[in-house]
Amino acid sequence: MPLSDADASFLGDGNLTFLFALRPDGSPTGWPMTSEFREGELTFSTYAKSPKARVCAQAGIAAALAVRRDGARVVRAVCAEGTVTVRAPEGGGPGARSRAGLAAVGAMEVPDDIRVRVESAEREGKRVVLALDVSAGAVWSLDASQDGGHAEA
Amino acid sequence: MPKRDIRMTPAEVTEFLSQHAECVIAFNDGRRAPGVALARYRLRGDRMAISVPRSAAVRSGSGVAAMLAALGAEPRVCVLVEQSPTYYEIAYVAIRGPAEAVHDADGELVFELPVGHVSSASFAKLLAPTDLGTA
Numbered sequence A: 001m002p003l004s005d006a007d008a009s010f011l012g013d014g015n016l017t018f019l020f021a022l023r024p025d026g027s028p029t030g031w032p033m034t035s036e037f038r039e040g041e042l043t044f045s046t047y048a049k050s051p052k053a054r055v056c057a058q059a060g061i062a063a064a065l066a067v068r069r070d071g072a073r074v075v076r077a078v079c080a081e082g083t084v085t086v087r088a089p090e091g092g093g094p095g096a097r098s099r100a101g102l103a104a105v106g107a108m109e110v111p112d113d114i115r116v117r118v119e120s121a122e123r124e125g126k127r128v129v130l131a132l133d134v135s136a137g138a139v140w141s142l143d144a145s146q147d148g149g150h151a152e153a
Numbered sequence B: 001m002p003k004r005d006i007r008m009t010p011a012e013v014t015e016f017l018s019q020h021a022e023c024v025i026a027f028n029d030g031r032r033a034p035g036v037a038l039a040r041y042r043l044r045g046d047r048m049a050i051s052v053p054r055s056a057a058v059r060s061g062s063g064v065a066a067m068l069a070a071l072g073a074e075p076r077v078c079v080l081v082e083q084s085p086t087y088y089e090i091a092y093v094a095i096r097g098p099a100e101a102v103h104d105a106d107g108e109l110v111f112e113l114p115v116g117h118v119s120s121a122s123f124a125k126l127l128a129p130t131d132l133g134t135a
Helices: A005-011 A051-059 A093-104 A112-123 B010-019 B064-073 B123-127
Strands: A016-022 A028-034 A036-038 A041-047 A061-070 A073-087 A127-133 A138-143 A150-152 B022-027 B035-044 B047-052 B076-083 B091-098 B100-105 B108-114 B117-122
Touching: A005 A061, A005 A073, A005 A138, A016 A041, A016 A051, A016 B022, A016 B076, A028 A041, A028 A051, A028 B022, A028 B076, A028 B091, A041 A051, A051 A061, A051 A073, A051 A127, A061 A127, A061 B022, A061 B035, A073 B035, A112 A127, B010 B035, B010 B091, B010 B117, B022 B047, B022 B064, B035 B064, B035 B076, B064 B100, B064 B108, B091 B108, B117 B123
Parallel strands: none
Antiparallel strands: A016 A028, A016 A061, A036 A041, A041 A127, A061 A073, A073 A127, A073 A138, A138 A150, B022 B035, B022 B076, B035 B047, B047 B108, B076 B091, B091 B117, B100 B108
Protein backbone atom coordinates (compact mmCIF):
# COMPACT_ATOMS: atom_id res chain seq x y z
CA MET A 1 0.00 0.00 0.00
CA PRO A 2 1.64 3.28 -1.04
CA LEU A 3 2.35 5.81 1.66
CA SER A 4 -0.61 8.16 1.55
CA ASP A 5 -0.25 11.90 1.99
CA ALA A 6 -2.06 11.61 5.31
CA ASP A 7 0.27 8.86 6.52
CA ALA A 8 3.34 10.74 5.37
CA SER A 9 2.12 13.84 7.15
CA PHE A 10 1.56 11.82 10.33
CA LEU A 11 5.01 10.27 10.15
CA GLY A 12 6.47 13.77 10.09
CA ASP A 13 5.05 14.62 13.51
CA GLY A 14 7.95 13.30 15.60
CA ASN A 15 5.79 10.55 17.06
CA LEU A 16 6.50 7.80 19.51
CA THR A 17 7.66 5.05 17.19
CA PHE A 18 8.27 1.42 18.03
CA LEU A 19 11.19 0.00 16.09
CA PHE A 20 11.32 -3.76 15.59
CA ALA A 21 13.74 -6.13 13.92
CA LEU A 22 14.50 -9.83 13.87
CA ARG A 23 17.51 -11.06 15.76
CA PRO A 24 19.86 -13.51 14.00
CA ASP A 25 18.00 -16.40 15.64
CA GLY A 26 14.71 -15.18 14.10
CA SER A 27 13.16 -13.91 17.31
CA PRO A 28 11.70 -10.40 17.23
CA THR A 29 12.92 -7.58 19.41
CA GLY A 30 12.08 -3.90 19.64
CA TRP A 31 12.45 -0.55 21.29
CA PRO A 32 10.33 2.58 21.79
CA MET A 33 11.92 5.54 20.07
CA THR A 34 11.23 8.97 18.68
CA SER A 35 11.41 9.16 14.92
CA GLU A 36 11.92 11.81 12.33
CA PHE A 37 10.59 11.52 8.80
CA ARG A 38 12.20 13.04 5.76
CA GLU A 39 12.43 12.10 2.12
CA GLY A 40 10.87 8.69 2.53
CA GLU A 41 12.93 7.70 5.55
CA LEU A 42 12.09 7.28 9.19
CA THR A 43 15.22 7.96 11.19
CA PHE A 44 16.15 7.09 14.74
CA SER A 45 19.07 8.44 16.71
CA THR A 46 20.91 6.08 19.03
CA TYR A 47 24.30 5.20 20.40
CA ALA A 48 26.54 3.33 18.00
CA LYS A 49 27.16 0.56 20.54
CA SER A 50 23.51 0.10 21.47
CA PRO A 51 21.79 -3.26 20.97
CA LYS A 52 19.29 -1.68 18.60
CA ALA A 53 22.09 -0.41 16.33
CA ARG A 54 23.71 -3.84 16.31
CA VAL A 55 20.51 -5.79 15.71
CA CYS A 56 19.24 -3.46 12.97
CA ALA A 57 22.60 -3.45 11.21
CA GLN A 58 22.64 -7.24 11.25
CA ALA A 59 19.02 -7.60 10.14
CA GLY A 60 19.20 -4.99 7.39
CA ILE A 61 15.43 -4.64 7.45
CA ALA A 62 13.09 -3.45 10.18
CA ALA A 63 9.51 -2.50 10.94
CA ALA A 64 8.31 0.63 12.65
CA LEU A 65 5.00 1.52 14.25
CA ALA A 66 4.42 5.25 14.75
CA VAL A 67 1.56 6.04 17.11
CA ARG A 68 -0.36 8.87 18.64
CA ARG A 69 -2.37 8.23 21.76
CA ASP A 70 -5.36 9.85 23.38
CA GLY A 71 -4.69 8.89 26.97
CA ALA A 72 -3.84 5.21 26.84
CA ARG A 73 -5.69 4.55 23.58
CA VAL A 74 -3.87 4.59 20.25
CA VAL A 75 -5.93 6.75 17.93
CA ARG A 76 -3.56 7.05 15.02
CA ALA A 77 -0.91 4.64 13.81
CA VAL A 78 1.15 3.85 10.77
CA CYS A 79 3.12 0.64 10.46
CA ALA A 80 5.85 0.55 7.84
CA GLU A 81 8.85 -1.59 7.05
CA GLY A 82 11.89 -1.43 4.84
CA THR A 83 15.63 -1.65 4.61
CA VAL A 84 17.52 -0.06 7.46
CA THR A 85 20.94 1.49 7.18
CA VAL A 86 23.24 2.83 9.85
CA ARG A 87 25.00 6.12 9.24
CA ALA A 88 26.61 9.03 11.01
CA PRO A 89 24.37 11.89 12.18
CA GLU A 90 24.13 14.90 9.93
CA GLY A 91 25.70 18.18 10.99
CA GLY A 92 23.80 19.80 13.84
CA GLY A 93 22.54 16.43 15.06
CA PRO A 94 18.96 15.41 15.76
CA GLY A 95 19.01 17.18 19.09
CA ALA A 96 19.81 20.62 17.79
CA ARG A 97 17.95 20.19 14.54
CA SER A 98 14.74 18.91 16.00
CA ARG A 99 14.01 21.27 18.87
CA ALA A 100 12.09 23.90 16.94
CA GLY A 101 10.56 21.33 14.65
CA LEU A 102 9.44 19.04 17.43
CA ALA A 103 8.06 21.93 19.44
CA ALA A 104 6.07 23.02 16.43
CA VAL A 105 4.27 19.68 16.22
CA GLY A 106 3.83 19.30 19.96
CA ALA A 107 6.38 16.53 20.42
CA MET A 108 8.05 16.03 23.75
CA GLU A 109 10.57 18.56 24.95
CA VAL A 110 13.94 17.04 25.82
CA PRO A 111 15.68 18.61 28.86
CA ASP A 112 18.60 20.84 28.01
CA ASP A 113 21.17 18.75 29.87
CA ILE A 114 20.12 15.66 27.95
CA ARG A 115 20.21 17.52 24.67
CA VAL A 116 23.71 18.80 25.43
CA ARG A 117 24.86 15.29 26.28
CA VAL A 118 23.46 13.90 23.04
CA GLU A 119 25.04 16.63 20.95
CA SER A 120 28.36 16.03 22.66
CA ALA A 121 28.12 12.33 21.92
CA GLU A 122 27.35 13.13 18.28
CA ARG A 123 30.46 15.29 18.00
CA GLU A 124 32.50 12.48 19.52
CA GLY A 125 31.17 10.04 16.95
CA LYS A 126 29.38 7.95 19.56
CA ARG A 127 25.94 8.22 18.01
CA VAL A 128 24.48 6.95 14.77
CA VAL A 129 21.28 7.31 12.83
CA LEU A 130 19.22 4.28 11.89
CA ALA A 131 17.49 5.14 8.62
CA LEU A 132 14.44 3.06 7.70
CA ASP A 133 13.34 3.35 4.10
CA VAL A 134 9.54 3.49 4.20
CA SER A 135 9.07 4.77 0.67
CA ALA A 136 7.32 1.54 -0.33
CA GLY A 137 4.41 2.56 1.84
CA ALA A 138 2.56 1.52 4.95
CA VAL A 139 2.01 -2.10 5.91
CA TRP A 140 -1.09 -0.92 7.72
CA SER A 141 -2.60 2.30 8.90
CA LEU A 142 -5.07 3.14 11.65
CA ASP A 143 -7.07 6.31 12.08
CA ALA A 144 -9.46 6.19 15.01
CA SER A 145 -9.14 9.88 15.71
CA GLN A 146 -12.32 10.70 13.87
CA ASP A 147 -15.83 9.32 14.15
CA GLY A 148 -16.04 6.02 12.36
CA GLY A 149 -12.29 5.58 12.46
CA HIS A 150 -10.88 2.54 10.75
CA ALA A 151 -7.85 0.39 10.23
CA GLU A 152 -6.53 -0.42 6.80
CA ALA A 153 -4.12 -3.17 5.95
CA MET B 1 30.53 10.22 34.36
CA PRO B 2 29.60 6.61 35.09
CA LYS B 3 26.60 5.39 33.20
CA ARG B 4 23.53 5.31 35.38
CA ASP B 5 21.55 2.06 35.54
CA ILE B 6 17.97 2.98 34.64
CA ARG B 7 16.62 -0.53 34.44
CA MET B 8 13.58 -1.40 36.51
CA THR B 9 13.75 -3.91 39.31
CA PRO B 10 11.46 -6.95 39.02
CA ALA B 11 9.07 -5.32 41.48
CA GLU B 12 9.06 -2.13 39.42
CA VAL B 13 8.39 -4.13 36.26
CA THR B 14 5.41 -5.79 37.90
CA GLU B 15 4.06 -2.47 39.16
CA PHE B 16 4.55 -0.84 35.76
CA LEU B 17 2.83 -3.64 33.89
CA SER B 18 -0.06 -3.59 36.35
CA GLN B 19 -0.63 0.09 35.62
CA HIS B 20 -1.09 -0.37 31.87
CA ALA B 21 -3.26 -2.42 29.57
CA GLU B 22 -2.12 -1.59 26.03
CA CYS B 23 0.87 -3.10 24.28
CA VAL B 24 2.52 -3.58 20.92
CA ILE B 25 3.48 -7.04 19.68
CA ALA B 26 6.12 -8.02 17.16
CA PHE B 27 6.21 -11.52 15.72
CA ASN B 28 7.95 -13.47 12.99
CA ASP B 29 5.58 -14.40 10.17
CA GLY B 30 8.26 -15.65 7.84
CA ARG B 31 9.14 -12.31 6.31
CA ARG B 32 12.38 -10.44 6.84
CA ALA B 33 10.68 -7.72 8.86
CA PRO B 34 8.56 -8.58 11.90
CA GLY B 35 4.80 -8.37 11.83
CA VAL B 36 3.46 -5.77 14.25
CA ALA B 37 0.08 -5.51 15.96
CA LEU B 38 -1.60 -3.48 18.67
CA ALA B 39 -3.02 -5.49 21.54
CA ARG B 40 -4.30 -5.37 25.09
CA TYR B 41 -3.19 -7.40 28.08
CA ARG B 42 -3.90 -8.21 31.69
CA LEU B 43 -1.19 -9.13 34.14
CA ARG B 44 -1.89 -12.40 35.93
CA GLY B 45 0.91 -12.99 38.42
CA ASP B 46 4.06 -13.48 36.38
CA ARG B 47 2.24 -13.95 33.10
CA MET B 48 0.54 -11.62 30.64
CA ALA B 49 -2.80 -12.59 29.13
CA ILE B 50 -2.75 -10.89 25.74
CA SER B 51 -5.55 -10.36 23.26
CA VAL B 52 -5.44 -9.03 19.73
CA PRO B 53 -8.86 -7.83 18.64
CA ARG B 54 -10.52 -9.22 15.55
CA SER B 55 -10.43 -5.79 13.93
CA ALA B 56 -6.67 -5.37 14.39
CA ALA B 57 -4.66 -4.47 11.32
CA VAL B 58 -1.71 -6.83 11.00
CA ARG B 59 -0.49 -7.23 7.43
CA SER B 60 -1.70 -6.04 4.09
CA GLY B 61 -4.45 -8.37 3.03
CA SER B 62 -4.36 -10.43 6.19
CA GLY B 63 -5.51 -10.13 9.76
CA VAL B 64 -5.64 -11.88 13.05
CA ALA B 65 -6.06 -15.30 11.43
CA ALA B 66 -2.71 -14.90 9.69
CA MET B 67 -1.10 -13.90 12.97
CA LEU B 68 -2.57 -16.98 14.61
CA ALA B 69 -0.97 -19.16 11.94
CA ALA B 70 2.34 -17.33 12.26
CA LEU B 71 2.48 -17.87 16.03
CA GLY B 72 1.75 -21.53 15.49
CA ALA B 73 4.86 -21.79 13.34
CA GLU B 74 7.06 -19.39 15.31
CA PRO B 75 5.73 -18.59 18.78
CA ARG B 76 8.46 -16.19 19.89
CA VAL B 77 7.22 -12.64 20.29
CA CYS B 78 8.34 -9.29 21.63
CA VAL B 79 5.78 -7.32 23.61
CA LEU B 80 6.38 -3.67 24.41
CA VAL B 81 4.56 -1.59 27.03
CA GLU B 82 5.50 2.06 27.13
CA GLN B 83 4.64 5.41 28.64
CA SER B 84 5.98 8.85 27.81
CA PRO B 85 3.86 11.67 29.23
CA THR B 86 6.99 13.78 29.85
CA TYR B 87 10.70 13.12 29.36
CA TYR B 88 11.50 11.98 32.89
CA GLU B 89 8.33 9.89 33.01
CA ILE B 90 9.43 7.84 30.01
CA ALA B 91 9.42 4.17 30.92
CA TYR B 92 9.05 0.91 29.08
CA VAL B 93 9.15 -2.82 29.53
CA ALA B 94 9.91 -5.21 26.67
CA ILE B 95 9.25 -8.90 27.15
CA ARG B 96 10.64 -11.49 24.75
CA GLY B 97 9.53 -15.06 24.84
CA PRO B 98 7.27 -17.76 23.43
CA ALA B 99 3.57 -17.13 23.15
CA GLU B 100 1.71 -19.92 24.93
CA ALA B 101 -1.81 -21.27 24.67
CA VAL B 102 -2.36 -19.37 21.44
CA HIS B 103 -5.95 -19.69 20.26
CA ASP B 104 -8.85 -18.00 18.59
CA ALA B 105 -11.49 -16.82 21.05
CA ASP B 106 -14.50 -15.74 18.97
CA GLY B 107 -12.26 -14.17 16.35
CA GLU B 108 -9.94 -12.58 18.87
CA LEU B 109 -6.39 -13.93 19.10
CA VAL B 110 -5.51 -14.76 22.67
CA PHE B 111 -2.30 -16.06 24.20
CA GLU B 112 -0.21 -15.98 27.34
CA LEU B 113 3.34 -14.74 27.74
CA PRO B 114 5.52 -15.45 30.75
CA VAL B 115 7.19 -12.31 32.01
CA GLY B 116 10.63 -13.84 31.71
CA HIS B 117 13.20 -12.15 29.48
CA VAL B 118 12.66 -8.48 30.28
CA SER B 119 14.34 -5.32 29.06
CA SER B 120 13.29 -2.12 30.73
CA ALA B 121 14.08 1.51 31.37
CA SER B 122 12.76 4.22 33.64
CA PHE B 123 14.00 7.69 32.84
CA ALA B 124 12.91 8.82 36.32
CA LYS B 125 16.07 7.09 37.51
CA LEU B 126 18.11 9.66 35.60
CA LEU B 127 17.06 12.09 38.30
CA ALA B 128 17.96 9.81 41.18
CA PRO B 129 21.02 10.60 43.30
CA THR B 130 24.11 8.66 42.23
CA ASP B 131 23.97 5.33 44.02
CA LEU B 132 27.72 4.65 43.82
CA GLY B 133 27.04 1.11 42.68
CA THR B 134 24.73 0.07 45.50
CA ALA B 135 21.55 -1.81 44.60
